[in-house]
Amino acid sequence: MNITMIGVGAIGGLIGARLARSGARVSAVARGATLVALQAHGLRVENADGSAAMPDQPIHAVADAGDLGNQDLVVLAVKATQLAEAVAAISPLIGPHTLVMSAMNGVPWWFFDQAEGPQARLKLNSLDPHGVLARAIPAGRTLGCVVHLSAACPQPGTVRLNFGNRLIVGSACGDLSEAAAPVVAALTAGGFDAAWSSDIRRDIWYKLWGNMTINPISVL
Numbered sequence: 511m512n513i514t515m516i517g518v519g520a521i522g523g524l525i526g527a528r529l530a531r532s533g534a535r536v537s538a539v540a541r542g543a544t545l546v547a548l549q550a551h552g553l554r555v556e557n558a559d560g561s562a563a564m565p566d567q568p569i570h571a572v573a574d575a576g577d578l579g580n581q582d583l584v585v586l587a588v589k590a591t592q593l594a595e596a597v598a599a600i601s602p603l604i605g606p607h608t609l610v611m612s613a614m615n616g617v618p619w620w621f622f623d624q625a626e627g628p629q630a631r632l633k634l635n636s637l638d639p640h641g642v643l644a645r646a647i648p649a650g651r652t653l654g655c656v657v658h659l660s661a662a663c664p665q666p667g668t669v670r671l672n673f674g675n676r677l678i679v680g681s682a683c684g685d686l687s688e689a690a691a692p693v694v695a696a697l698t699a700g701g702f703d704a705a706w707s708s709d710i711r712r713d714i715w716y717k718l719w720g721n722m723t724i725n726p727i728s729v730l
Contacts, residue, residue: 558671
């Protein structure tokens with residue numbers, strides 16, 4: 511499986527490293543210090559105490575997505591505010607059979623695509639400025655991924671896993687369970703507690719509900 515990571519911080523770095531460990535051919539589009547670190551030693555994963563969690567995982571890091579060609583899977587793991595800029599450059603990665611998986615916090619741009627009632631087909635510029643994401647990413651090939659873990663990026667190319675190990679994957683539109691089965695299998699083989707969801711919007715909302723109730727208390 512050919513996989514490209516867009517965003518190799520704490521979450522993207524951990525997913526990329528574990529997919530590489532599973533045997534997938536993992537690439538990353540990066541820049542600056544992150545690109546330099548990935549080209550020098552690949553992805554490095556540490557335990558919470560700073561000890562090595564696995565051998566460094568070599569990946570193919572490039573500055574230009576055009577160097578990679580069509581992929582089987584593209585993983586989006588950037589901050590929501592960076593997403594529109596990031597997807598503007600990923601068209602060379604997207605072929606007719608490419609899956610795109612968003613592993614990000616918050617409400618994804620496709621969340622209301624299958625909604626009913628007053629929210630049906632609701633389009634929000636705050637989620638998808640001027641429809642840039644919907645035009646760049648095929649709705650019928652999009653996966654959501656809800657991340658239940660805590661990780662940090664102490665330096666470029668290095669991820670520190672603090673706790674948690676759960677990933678929940680599901681279709682944004684239609685039923686992609688068969689097409690996505692190799693993705694869930696690779697995540698599991700890499701060491702995640704990965705599961706398929708038939709209603710990923712419910713899982714997204716459940717995490718948001720938790721964030722809204724717990725995060726304000728954490729400030730105190």
